[in-house]
Amino acid sequence: MIRKAIIEGKISEVLTIDEYVKRNREDQTNISVNIDGMILPVKNKNDDGPGVYNKVLLYQVVKPSEEQSSDYSSEKMIDFNNTNTIKELIEKENRFKSMEKPILTTVNNLYKPIIGPNDSPEMVALKTALLEKNIDLDSYKHRFSSPTQFNNNKYALEEETITSKKFKLLCDVFDLKAKIIIDDKDPDVANPIGREIIVEITGGGEDD
Secondary structure: EEEEEOOOOOEEEEEEEHHHOOOOOOOOOOEEEEOOEEEEEOOOEEEEOEEEEHHHHHHHEEOOOOHHHHEHHHHEEEEEOOOOOHHHHHHHHHHHHHHHHHOOOOOOOOOOOOOOOOOOOOHHHHHHHHHOOOOOHHHHHHHOOOHHHHEEEEEEOOOOOOOOHHHHHHHOOOOOOOOEEEEEEOOOOOOOOOOOOEEEEOOOOOOO
């Protein structure tokens, strides 16, 4: 089930009320609920304003005022489930990218990974790319499947090495393309291949 909307300046996954009730209540980051034509963000007890508030075994719905109603309209939602053609899917993906871009380019906390002397070449390449993107890492949180996955991968960026699977996942999340280039070590090697072999290793979007 994939439905997305921007509510209160954040991209959230949109659930029906039944889906929300079945969802793990601890996993509430970037989640909204579609109720009576309104997209209401899931909030905790310390928040305020319109939303769905978790009350342990129950939930409380706080609806927006009439003046606020347009900001929470279900018309803001992009429903990828209700897609019949490839053309329609591409149009929805382009709409979502347009919605997402202002959020990704707003930097409240500039991410500056530390490149250590013992970092592997893959880690040096990834950290260098993220440094030069000048991003707020938290702005990409919605691209991970859960808050736990985001936190695990955030910690992984502090390590000296990285697995091939995680490297490809993070490149895809941060819109990076990675390639492997193989050629002869020098012109005089035995059995030279005589050319560069270039293979792109990203693009799968595989979940870690």
